[in-house]
Amino acid sequence: MEQPIRVLIAKPGLDGHDRGAKVVAAAMRDAGMEVIYGGLHQTPEIIAEMAVQEDVDAVGLSILSGAHMTLFPEVKKLLDAAGADHVLLTGGGIIPPDDIDALQAKGVGRLFGPGSTLVELVEYVQAEVGRRRAAAGSA
Amino acid sequence: MTALDKTKEAELVARVKAGEEVACARMMTWAERGDPRFAVAYDAFHADLGRARRLGITGPPGAGKSTLVERLALHWRGLDRTVGIVAVDPTSPFTGGALLGDRVRMGELSLDKGVFIRSMATRGVFGGLARATDDIADVLDLNGRDMVVVETVGVGQSEVDVAKSSDLTLVVLHPGGGDTIQAMKAGLMEVADIYVVNKADRPGVDRLVQQLTDILDVRDIPLQDRPPILTTVATEGTGIVELAGQIDASLAEREADGRLAGRRGENLRRRIRRIVDGRLRQDVWELAGLSERLDQGTAGLESGTGASVSAYGLAEEILSDYRERRHGETQA
Ligand SMILES: Nc1nc2c(ncn2[C@@H]2O[C@H](COP(=O)(O)OP(=O)(O)O)[C@@H](O)[C@H]2O)c(=O)[nH]1
Ligand SMILES: [Mg+2]
Numbered sequence: 001m002e003q004p005i006r007v008l009i010a011k012p013g014l015d016g017h018d019r020g021a022k023v024v025a026a027a028m029r030d031a032g033m034e035v036i037y038g039g040l041h042q043t044p045e046i047i048a049e050m051a052v053q054e055d056v057d058a059v060g061l062s063i064l065s066g067a068h069m070t071l072f073p074e075v076k077k078l079l080d081a082a083g084a085d086h087v088l089l090t091g092g093g094i095i096p097p098d099d100i101d102a103l104q105a106k107g108v109g110r111l112f113g114p115g116s117t118l119v120e121l122v123e124y125v126q127a128e129v130g131r132r133r134a135a136a137g138s139a
Numbered sequence: 140m141t142a143l144d145k146t147k148e149a150e151l152v153a154r155v156k157a158g159e160e161v162a163c164a165r166m167m168t169w170a171e172r173g174d175p176r177f178a179v180a181y182d183a184f185h186a187d188l189g190r191a192r193r194l195g196i197t198g199p200p201g202a203g204k205s206t207l208v209e210r211l212a213l214h215w216r217g218l219d220r221t222v223g224i225v226a227v228d229p230t231s232p233f234t235g236g237a238l239l240g241d242r243v244r245m246g247e248l249s250l251d252k253g254v255f256i257r258s259m260a261t262r263g264v265f266g267g268l269a270r271a272t273d274d275i276a277d278v279l280d281l282n283g284r285d286m287v288v289v290e291t292v293g294v295g296q297s298e299v300d301v302a303k304s305s306d307l308t309l310v311v312l313h314p315g316g317g318d319t320i321q322a323m324k325a326g327l328m329e330v331a332d333i334y335v336v337n338k339a340d341r342p343g344v345d346r347l348v349q350q351l352t353d354i355l356d357v358r359d360i361p362l363q364d365r366p367p368i369l370t371t372v373a374t375e376g377t378g379i380v381e382l383a384g385q386i387d388a389s390l391a392e393r394e395a396d397g398r399l400a401g402r403r404g405e406n407l408r409r410r411i412r413r414i415v416d417g418r419l420r421q422d423v424w425e426l427a428g429l430s431e432r433l434d435q436g437t438a439g440l441e442s443g444t445g446a447s448v449s450a451y452g453l454a455e456e457i458l459s460d461y462r463e464r465r466h467g468e469t470q471a
Binding site for chain 1: 260
Protein backbone atom coordinates (compact mmCIF):
# COMPACT_ATOMS: atom_id res chain seq x y z
CA MET A 1 0.00 0.00 0.00
CA GLU A 2 1.19 3.50 -0.83
CA GLN A 3 2.18 5.19 2.43
CA PRO A 4 0.72 8.64 2.98
CA ILE A 5 3.15 11.53 2.97
CA ARG A 6 3.74 13.01 6.41
CA VAL A 7 4.30 16.73 6.51
CA LEU A 8 4.79 19.27 9.30
CA ILE A 9 3.26 22.68 8.74
CA ALA A 10 4.33 25.50 11.03
CA LYS A 11 4.68 29.20 11.13
CA PRO A 12 7.86 30.51 12.71
CA GLY A 13 8.41 34.06 13.87
CA LEU A 14 6.33 36.47 15.81
CA ASP A 15 4.27 38.07 13.10
CA GLY A 16 0.60 37.81 12.48
CA HIS A 17 -1.91 35.02 12.47
CA ASP A 18 -1.80 31.47 11.20
CA ARG A 19 -4.54 31.63 8.61
CA GLY A 20 -2.10 31.03 5.74
CA ALA A 21 -0.53 28.02 7.44
CA LYS A 22 -3.95 26.56 8.23
CA VAL A 23 -5.07 26.90 4.63
CA VAL A 24 -1.91 25.13 3.46
CA ALA A 25 -2.42 22.41 6.08
CA ALA A 26 -6.00 21.82 4.96
CA ALA A 27 -4.99 21.68 1.29
CA MET A 28 -2.35 19.07 2.05
CA ARG A 29 -4.77 17.00 4.08
CA ASP A 30 -7.28 17.17 1.25
CA ALA A 31 -4.55 15.89 -1.05
CA GLY A 32 -4.33 12.79 1.16
CA MET A 33 -1.34 13.75 3.31
CA GLU A 34 -0.98 13.34 7.06
CA VAL A 35 -0.41 16.86 8.23
CA ILE A 36 1.07 17.56 11.63
CA TYR A 37 0.01 21.05 12.48
CA GLY A 38 2.69 22.73 14.55
CA GLY A 39 1.02 26.05 15.16
CA LEU A 40 2.39 29.54 15.03
CA HIS A 41 5.17 31.47 16.74
CA GLN A 42 7.49 28.49 16.70
CA THR A 43 11.25 28.74 16.97
CA PRO A 44 13.54 26.88 14.53
CA GLU A 45 14.53 24.58 17.42
CA ILE A 46 10.94 23.58 18.12
CA ILE A 47 10.20 23.08 14.43
CA ALA A 48 13.22 20.81 13.95
CA GLU A 49 12.35 18.88 17.10
CA MET A 50 8.78 18.29 15.94
CA ALA A 51 9.96 17.22 12.49
CA VAL A 52 12.37 14.69 13.99
CA GLN A 53 9.90 13.15 16.44
CA GLU A 54 7.16 12.92 13.83
CA ASP A 55 9.52 11.43 11.20
CA VAL A 56 7.99 13.62 8.53
CA ASP A 57 8.88 13.53 4.86
CA ALA A 58 8.61 17.28 4.55
CA VAL A 59 8.42 20.50 6.54
CA GLY A 60 6.45 23.41 5.16
CA LEU A 61 6.98 26.83 6.69
CA SER A 62 4.88 29.89 6.15
CA ILE A 63 7.00 33.01 6.56
CA LEU A 64 5.59 36.47 6.01
CA SER A 65 7.85 38.39 8.34
CA GLY A 66 10.76 38.83 5.96
CA ALA A 67 12.96 36.69 8.19
CA HIS A 68 13.14 33.85 5.66
CA MET A 69 16.87 34.30 5.00
CA THR A 70 17.64 33.37 8.60
CA LEU A 71 14.75 31.02 9.45
CA PHE A 72 15.02 28.54 6.55
CA PRO A 73 18.81 27.99 6.87
CA GLU A 74 18.48 27.71 10.64
CA VAL A 75 15.81 24.99 10.44
CA LYS A 76 17.81 23.20 7.72
CA LYS A 77 20.94 23.26 9.86
CA LEU A 78 19.09 21.89 12.90
CA LEU A 79 17.46 19.12 10.85
CA ASP A 80 20.84 18.09 9.45
CA ALA A 81 22.41 18.14 12.89
CA ALA A 82 19.65 15.88 14.26
CA GLY A 83 20.26 13.29 11.52
CA ALA A 84 17.16 14.33 9.56
CA ASP A 85 18.92 15.61 6.44
CA HIS A 86 16.49 13.55 4.33
CA VAL A 87 13.58 15.83 5.24
CA LEU A 88 12.39 18.14 2.47
CA LEU A 89 12.25 21.74 3.69
CA THR A 90 9.88 23.90 1.70
CA GLY A 91 7.40 26.68 2.23
CA GLY A 92 6.10 29.97 1.09
CA GLY A 93 5.45 33.55 1.93
CA ILE A 94 6.61 36.93 0.81
CA ILE A 95 9.94 35.78 -0.59
CA PRO A 96 11.62 37.51 -3.56
CA PRO A 97 12.90 35.29 -6.40
CA ASP A 98 16.56 36.12 -5.71
CA ASP A 99 16.19 34.98 -2.10
CA ILE A 100 14.51 31.79 -3.25
CA ASP A 101 17.52 30.99 -5.43
CA ALA A 102 19.95 31.77 -2.64
CA LEU A 103 18.08 29.52 -0.19
CA GLN A 104 17.86 26.65 -2.65
CA ALA A 105 21.62 26.85 -3.04
CA LYS A 106 21.80 26.18 0.70
CA GLY A 107 19.87 22.92 0.43
CA VAL A 108 16.37 24.26 1.03
CA GLY A 109 13.74 22.90 -1.36
CA ARG A 110 11.63 24.95 -3.73
CA LEU A 111 9.91 27.93 -2.14
CA PHE A 112 6.68 29.53 -3.20
CA GLY A 113 6.44 33.30 -3.35
CA PRO A 114 3.44 35.54 -3.93
CA GLY A 115 1.44 34.45 -6.95
CA SER A 116 2.10 30.75 -6.44
CA THR A 117 -0.89 28.52 -5.97
CA LEU A 118 -1.59 25.91 -3.32
CA VAL A 119 -1.85 23.32 -6.05
CA GLU A 120 1.73 24.04 -7.12
CA LEU A 121 2.96 23.56 -3.58
CA VAL A 122 0.99 20.35 -3.04
CA GLU A 123 2.14 18.87 -6.34
CA TYR A 124 5.72 19.81 -5.66
CA VAL A 125 5.70 18.11 -2.24
CA GLN A 126 4.11 14.97 -3.72
CA ALA A 127 6.62 14.79 -6.57
CA GLU A 128 9.69 15.61 -4.50
CA VAL A 129 8.85 13.28 -1.62
CA GLY A 130 8.05 10.56 -4.15
CA ARG A 131 11.43 11.09 -5.77
CA ARG A 132 13.27 10.98 -2.44
CA ARG A 133 11.43 7.88 -1.29
CA ALA A 134 12.23 6.10 -4.54
CA ALA A 135 15.88 7.08 -4.24
CA ALA A 136 15.95 5.73 -0.69
CA GLY A 137 14.29 2.50 -1.82
CA SER A 138 11.37 2.88 0.55
CA ALA A 139 8.35 3.68 -1.56
CA MET B 140 20.26 9.20 0.75
CA THR B 141 20.06 9.20 4.47
CA ALA B 142 21.75 6.44 6.39
CA LEU B 143 18.52 5.83 8.28
CA ASP B 144 16.90 3.98 5.40
CA LYS B 145 19.75 1.51 5.24
CA THR B 146 20.08 0.97 8.96
CA LYS B 147 19.94 -2.65 10.08
CA GLU B 148 17.36 -3.63 12.66
CA ALA B 149 19.83 -4.41 15.45
CA GLU B 150 21.63 -1.13 14.98
CA LEU B 151 18.40 0.84 15.11
CA VAL B 152 17.39 -1.00 18.29
CA ALA B 153 20.71 -0.01 19.87
CA ARG B 154 20.21 3.59 18.85
CA VAL B 155 16.66 3.71 20.23
CA LYS B 156 17.92 2.25 23.51
CA ALA B 157 20.64 4.88 23.61
CA GLY B 158 17.87 7.47 23.46
CA GLU B 159 18.49 8.79 19.95
CA GLU B 160 15.36 10.64 18.80
CA VAL B 161 15.71 10.20 15.07
CA ALA B 162 16.16 6.44 15.52
CA CYS B 163 13.17 6.29 17.84
CA ALA B 164 11.05 8.16 15.30
CA ARG B 165 12.05 5.85 12.47
CA MET B 166 11.34 2.73 14.51
CA MET B 167 7.86 4.16 15.11
CA THR B 168 7.40 4.64 11.39
CA TRP B 169 8.33 1.01 10.80
CA ALA B 170 5.77 0.05 13.42
CA GLU B 171 3.06 2.25 11.99
CA ARG B 172 3.52 0.98 8.47
CA GLY B 173 3.76 -2.67 9.44
CA ASP B 174 7.27 -2.74 7.97
CA PRO B 175 8.61 -6.31 8.34
CA ARG B 176 11.77 -4.81 9.85
CA PHE B 177 9.77 -3.90 12.94
CA ALA B 178 9.01 -7.54 13.72
CA VAL B 179 12.69 -8.38 13.36
CA ALA B 180 13.67 -5.52 15.65
CA TYR B 181 10.95 -6.44 18.14
CA ASP B 182 12.36 -9.93 18.54
CA ALA B 183 15.63 -8.32 19.55
CA PHE B 184 14.17 -6.01 22.19
CA HIS B 185 10.96 -7.45 23.61
CA ALA B 186 12.78 -8.83 26.65
CA ASP B 187 13.70 -5.25 27.60
CA LEU B 188 10.09 -4.05 27.68
CA GLY B 189 7.72 -3.57 30.57
CA ARG B 190 9.47 -0.88 32.55
CA ALA B 191 7.27 2.00 31.41
CA ARG B 192 3.88 2.75 32.94
CA ARG B 193 1.28 2.87 30.21
CA LEU B 194 -1.82 4.97 30.28
CA GLY B 195 -4.64 5.08 27.78
CA ILE B 196 -6.60 8.34 27.70
CA THR B 197 -9.82 8.55 25.79
CA GLY B 198 -13.03 10.55 25.68
CA PRO B 199 -15.11 12.64 23.34
CA PRO B 200 -13.44 15.22 21.08
CA GLY B 201 -12.88 18.53 22.80
CA ALA B 202 -13.06 17.10 26.34
CA GLY B 203 -9.58 18.46 27.04
CA LYS B 204 -7.54 15.26 26.70
CA SER B 205 -4.52 16.84 25.04
CA THR B 206 -4.50 19.75 27.47
CA LEU B 207 -4.73 17.28 30.35
CA VAL B 208 -1.90 15.18 28.93
CA GLU B 209 0.30 18.27 28.70
CA ARG B 210 -0.42 19.12 32.33
CA LEU B 211 0.24 15.58 33.51
CA ALA B 212 3.48 15.49 31.53
CA LEU B 213 4.64 18.77 33.11
CA HIS B 214 3.83 17.34 36.52
CA TRP B 215 5.78 14.14 35.84
CA ARG B 216 8.73 16.12 34.52
CA GLY B 217 8.76 17.92 37.86
CA LEU B 218 9.19 14.49 39.47
CA ASP B 219 12.01 13.80 37.05
CA ARG B 220 10.11 11.16 35.13
CA THR B 221 10.49 11.02 31.36
CA VAL B 222 7.40 10.96 29.20
CA GLY B 223 6.30 9.54 25.85
CA ILE B 224 3.03 10.60 24.24
CA VAL B 225 1.18 9.10 21.29
CA ALA B 226 -1.66 11.31 20.07
CA VAL B 227 -4.09 9.63 17.69
CA ASP B 228 -6.53 11.57 15.53
CA PRO B 229 -8.92 10.38 12.86
CA THR B 230 -8.05 10.09 9.20
CA SER B 231 -10.52 11.68 6.82
CA PRO B 232 -12.58 8.90 5.24
CA PHE B 233 -12.90 11.02 2.11
CA THR B 234 -9.34 12.00 1.29
CA GLY B 235 -7.25 9.53 3.29
CA GLY B 236 -5.48 12.56 4.70
CA ALA B 237 -5.43 13.78 8.28
CA LEU B 238 -4.88 16.98 10.17
CA LEU B 239 -3.10 16.15 13.40
CA GLY B 240 -3.27 19.11 15.75
CA ASP B 241 -2.71 17.74 19.25
CA ARG B 242 0.83 19.09 19.42
CA VAL B 243 -0.51 22.63 19.43
CA ARG B 244 -2.09 21.91 22.83
CA MET B 245 1.19 20.55 24.14
CA GLY B 246 3.35 23.55 23.29
CA GLU B 247 4.96 23.80 26.70
CA LEU B 248 6.55 20.40 26.22
CA SER B 249 8.13 21.21 22.84
CA LEU B 250 11.71 21.76 23.81
CA ASP B 251 12.00 19.35 26.69
CA LYS B 252 14.10 16.35 25.64
CA GLY B 253 12.42 14.45 28.46
CA VAL B 254 9.20 14.40 26.44
CA PHE B 255 8.73 12.63 23.11
CA ILE B 256 5.48 13.30 21.26
CA ARG B 257 4.26 11.38 18.25
CA SER B 258 1.08 12.11 16.30
CA MET B 259 -0.71 9.35 14.48
CA ALA B 260 -3.64 9.10 12.10
CA THR B 261 -6.15 6.29 12.55
CA ARG B 262 -5.62 5.05 9.03
CA GLY B 263 -2.34 4.64 7.24
CA VAL B 264 -2.07 1.88 9.75
CA PHE B 265 -1.65 -1.71 8.77
CA GLY B 266 -3.38 -4.42 10.75
CA GLY B 267 -5.48 -2.27 13.03
CA LEU B 268 -5.05 0.82 15.11
CA ALA B 269 -4.29 -0.89 18.42
CA ARG B 270 -1.65 -3.05 16.72
CA ALA B 271 0.21 0.11 15.75
CA THR B 272 -0.23 2.05 19.00
CA ASP B 273 0.94 -0.96 21.03
CA ASP B 274 4.08 -1.14 18.93
CA ILE B 275 4.75 2.58 19.13
CA ALA B 276 4.23 2.55 22.90
CA ASP B 277 6.80 -0.27 23.02
CA VAL B 278 9.30 1.89 21.17
CA LEU B 279 8.83 4.61 23.79
CA ASP B 280 9.30 2.03 26.53
CA LEU B 281 12.50 0.81 24.86
CA ASN B 282 13.60 4.42 24.54
CA GLY B 283 13.50 4.61 28.34
CA ARG B 284 10.33 6.64 28.90
CA ASP B 285 8.93 6.27 32.42
CA MET B 286 5.37 7.29 31.58
CA VAL B 287 3.83 6.43 28.22
CA VAL B 288 0.45 7.94 27.35
CA VAL B 289 -1.71 7.10 24.36
CA GLU B 290 -4.48 9.59 23.61
CA THR B 291 -7.37 8.58 21.36
CA VAL B 292 -10.72 10.11 20.57
CA GLY B 293 -13.29 7.82 22.13
CA VAL B 294 -15.56 7.49 19.15
CA GLY B 295 -15.36 3.92 17.98
CA GLN B 296 -14.47 0.43 19.00
CA SER B 297 -10.95 0.54 17.59
CA GLU B 298 -10.14 3.74 19.48
CA VAL B 299 -11.55 2.33 22.69
CA ASP B 300 -9.47 -0.82 22.14
CA VAL B 301 -6.39 1.37 22.06
CA ALA B 302 -7.25 2.94 25.38
CA LYS B 303 -7.82 -0.48 26.92
CA SER B 304 -4.44 -1.71 25.76
CA SER B 305 -2.62 -0.10 28.68
CA ASP B 306 -1.94 -0.50 32.39
CA LEU B 307 -4.64 2.00 33.27
CA THR B 308 -7.40 3.68 31.26
CA LEU B 309 -8.58 7.22 31.89
CA VAL B 310 -11.89 8.35 30.43
CA VAL B 311 -12.17 12.12 30.17
CA LEU B 312 -15.62 13.70 30.01
CA HIS B 313 -16.73 17.30 30.21
CA PRO B 314 -19.96 19.08 31.04
CA GLY B 315 -21.61 20.19 27.84
CA GLY B 316 -20.18 17.28 25.92
CA GLY B 317 -23.58 15.68 25.73
CA ASP B 318 -24.57 13.54 28.67
CA THR B 319 -23.13 10.22 29.72
CA ILE B 320 -25.49 8.39 27.35
CA GLN B 321 -23.17 9.43 24.54
CA ALA B 322 -20.16 7.97 26.33
CA MET B 323 -22.04 4.79 27.10
CA LYS B 324 -22.92 4.31 23.47
CA ALA B 325 -19.30 4.69 22.48
CA GLY B 326 -18.39 1.89 24.89
CA LEU B 327 -16.35 4.22 27.06
CA MET B 328 -17.96 3.38 30.37
CA GLU B 329 -16.74 -0.21 30.51
CA VAL B 330 -13.09 0.64 29.99
CA ALA B 331 -12.62 3.41 32.55
CA ASP B 332 -10.31 2.77 35.48
CA ILE B 333 -10.42 6.44 36.39
CA TYR B 334 -13.00 9.01 35.33
CA VAL B 335 -11.83 12.56 34.82
CA VAL B 336 -14.49 15.22 34.65
CA ASN B 337 -12.59 18.07 33.03
CA LYS B 338 -13.69 21.69 32.50
CA ALA B 339 -14.84 21.84 36.08
CA ASP B 340 -14.89 25.61 35.62
CA ARG B 341 -17.98 25.15 33.48
CA PRO B 342 -21.56 24.73 34.68
CA GLY B 343 -22.91 21.21 34.90
CA VAL B 344 -19.97 19.53 36.63
CA ASP B 345 -21.91 18.36 39.65
CA ARG B 346 -24.63 16.91 37.48
CA LEU B 347 -22.13 14.99 35.37
CA VAL B 348 -20.36 13.62 38.46
CA GLN B 349 -23.75 12.59 39.86
CA GLN B 350 -24.70 10.84 36.61
CA LEU B 351 -21.46 8.89 36.66
CA THR B 352 -21.93 7.97 40.29
CA ASP B 353 -25.45 6.73 39.56
CA ILE B 354 -24.23 4.59 36.70
CA LEU B 355 -21.49 3.08 38.85
CA ASP B 356 -23.98 2.44 41.65
CA VAL B 357 -26.22 0.30 39.49
CA ARG B 358 -23.36 -1.61 37.96
CA ASP B 359 -22.17 -4.58 39.88
CA ILE B 360 -18.50 -3.76 40.27
CA PRO B 361 -16.22 -5.15 42.99
CA LEU B 362 -15.26 -2.29 45.28
CA GLN B 363 -11.57 -2.44 44.39
CA ASP B 364 -12.44 -2.02 40.71
CA ARG B 365 -14.83 0.86 41.14
CA PRO B 366 -13.36 3.72 39.13
CA PRO B 367 -12.77 6.91 41.11
CA ILE B 368 -14.16 10.15 39.66
CA LEU B 369 -11.87 13.18 39.71
CA THR B 370 -12.53 16.72 38.55
CA THR B 371 -9.99 18.95 36.81
CA VAL B 372 -9.58 22.26 35.05
CA ALA B 373 -6.83 21.30 32.65
CA THR B 374 -6.34 24.82 31.29
CA GLU B 375 -5.55 26.08 34.80
CA GLY B 376 -3.83 22.98 36.11
CA THR B 377 -6.45 22.50 38.83
CA GLY B 378 -6.73 18.94 40.10
CA ILE B 379 -3.66 17.71 38.24
CA VAL B 380 -1.65 16.84 41.35
CA GLU B 381 -4.62 14.86 42.67
CA LEU B 382 -5.09 13.09 39.35
CA ALA B 383 -1.41 12.21 39.06
CA GLY B 384 -1.54 10.95 42.66
CA GLN B 385 -4.57 8.78 41.89
CA ILE B 386 -2.81 7.36 38.81
CA ASP B 387 0.23 6.39 40.86
CA ALA B 388 -1.92 4.96 43.64
CA SER B 389 -4.05 2.91 41.26
CA LEU B 390 -0.98 1.53 39.53
CA ALA B 391 0.75 0.69 42.81
CA GLU B 392 -2.35 -1.05 44.14
CA ARG B 393 -2.74 -3.09 40.96
CA GLU B 394 0.89 -4.02 40.96
CA ALA B 395 0.74 -5.18 44.58
CA ASP B 396 -2.37 -7.34 44.21
CA GLY B 397 -1.45 -8.85 40.85
CA ARG B 398 -4.13 -7.13 38.78
CA LEU B 399 -1.49 -5.30 36.75
CA ALA B 400 0.31 -8.49 35.77
CA GLY B 401 -3.03 -10.08 34.90
CA ARG B 402 -4.00 -7.15 32.72
CA ARG B 403 -0.68 -7.14 30.93
CA GLY B 404 -1.10 -10.82 30.20
CA GLU B 405 -4.58 -10.20 28.89
CA ASN B 406 -3.37 -7.32 26.72
CA LEU B 407 -0.59 -9.48 25.33
CA ARG B 408 -2.98 -12.26 24.39
CA ARG B 409 -5.29 -9.79 22.66
CA ARG B 410 -2.32 -8.32 20.89
CA ILE B 411 -1.10 -11.65 19.58
CA ARG B 412 -4.60 -12.36 18.30
CA ARG B 413 -4.54 -9.04 16.46
CA ILE B 414 -1.21 -9.87 14.86
CA VAL B 415 -2.47 -13.28 13.77
CA ASP B 416 -5.71 -11.73 12.45
CA GLY B 417 -3.75 -9.15 10.50
CA ARG B 418 -1.34 -11.68 9.05
CA LEU B 419 -4.13 -14.02 8.04
CA ARG B 420 -5.98 -11.26 6.29
CA GLN B 421 -2.85 -10.19 4.47
CA ASP B 422 -2.07 -13.78 3.62
CA VAL B 423 -5.45 -14.34 2.04
CA TRP B 424 -5.86 -11.07 0.17
CA GLU B 425 -2.31 -10.39 -0.88
CA LEU B 426 -0.08 -13.43 -0.80
CA ALA B 427 -2.53 -15.88 -2.23
CA GLY B 428 -3.83 -13.34 -4.74
CA LEU B 429 -7.46 -14.05 -4.01
CA SER B 430 -8.52 -10.46 -4.49
CA GLU B 431 -8.64 -11.28 -8.20
CA ARG B 432 -10.89 -14.23 -7.44
CA LEU B 433 -13.28 -11.82 -5.73
CA ASP B 434 -13.20 -9.42 -8.68
CA GLN B 435 -13.78 -12.21 -11.18
CA GLY B 436 -16.60 -13.66 -9.14
CA THR B 437 -18.42 -10.35 -9.06
CA ALA B 438 -17.54 -9.17 -12.57
CA GLY B 439 -20.50 -8.05 -14.59
CA LEU B 440 -22.56 -7.02 -11.58
CA GLU B 441 -22.07 -3.31 -12.17
CA SER B 442 -22.97 -3.49 -15.82
CA GLY B 443 -25.97 -5.61 -14.95
CA THR B 444 -24.81 -8.49 -17.14
CA GLY B 445 -23.76 -10.79 -14.30
CA ALA B 446 -25.92 -13.31 -12.53
CA SER B 447 -26.61 -12.65 -8.86
CA VAL B 448 -23.83 -13.76 -6.53
CA SER B 449 -24.16 -15.42 -3.16
CA ALA B 450 -21.93 -13.53 -0.73
CA TYR B 451 -21.53 -16.58 1.49
CA GLY B 452 -21.02 -18.90 -1.43
CA LEU B 453 -18.26 -16.84 -3.00
CA ALA B 454 -16.60 -16.24 0.36
CA GLU B 455 -16.53 -19.98 0.96
CA GLU B 456 -15.08 -20.59 -2.51
CA ILE B 457 -12.34 -18.06 -1.86
CA LEU B 458 -11.52 -19.64 1.47
CA SER B 459 -11.44 -23.13 0.09
CA ASP B 460 -9.20 -21.93 -2.75
CA TYR B 461 -6.96 -20.46 -0.11
CA ARG B 462 -6.85 -23.62 1.96
CA GLU B 463 -6.14 -25.75 -1.05
CA ARG B 464 -3.26 -23.62 -2.17
CA ARG B 465 -1.85 -23.41 1.32
CA HIS B 466 -2.17 -27.17 1.64
CA GLY B 467 -0.35 -27.61 -1.68
CA GLU B 468 2.49 -25.44 -0.37
CA THR B 469 2.95 -27.40 2.82
CA GLN B 470 2.99 -30.66 0.87
CA ALA B 471 5.64 -29.41 -1.52
N1 LIG C 1 -12.92 25.99 30.08
C1 LIG C 1 -12.06 24.98 29.92
N2 LIG C 1 -11.58 24.72 28.70
C2 LIG C 1 -10.70 23.69 28.58
C3 LIG C 1 -10.29 22.92 29.68
N3 LIG C 1 -9.43 21.96 29.24
C4 LIG C 1 -9.31 22.15 27.91
N4 LIG C 1 -10.08 23.19 27.51
C5 LIG C 1 -10.23 23.70 26.14
O1 LIG C 1 -10.99 22.77 25.38
C6 LIG C 1 -10.57 22.74 24.03
C7 LIG C 1 -10.22 21.32 23.60
O2 LIG C 1 -9.09 20.89 24.33
P1 LIG C 1 -8.19 19.67 23.84
O3 LIG C 1 -7.17 19.43 24.88
O4 LIG C 1 -7.72 19.89 22.46
O5 LIG C 1 -9.29 18.52 23.82
P2 LIG C 1 -9.20 17.02 23.20
O6 LIG C 1 -9.88 17.08 21.88
O7 LIG C 1 -9.95 16.19 24.17
O8 LIG C 1 -7.76 16.65 23.12
C8 LIG C 1 -9.40 23.70 23.96
O9 LIG C 1 -9.85 24.94 23.49
C9 LIG C 1 -8.92 23.80 25.39
O10 LIG C 1 -8.26 25.00 25.66
C10 LIG C 1 -10.82 23.24 30.97
O11 LIG C 1 -10.53 22.60 31.99
N5 LIG C 1 -11.70 24.28 31.03
MG1 LIG D 1 -6.58 15.93 21.51
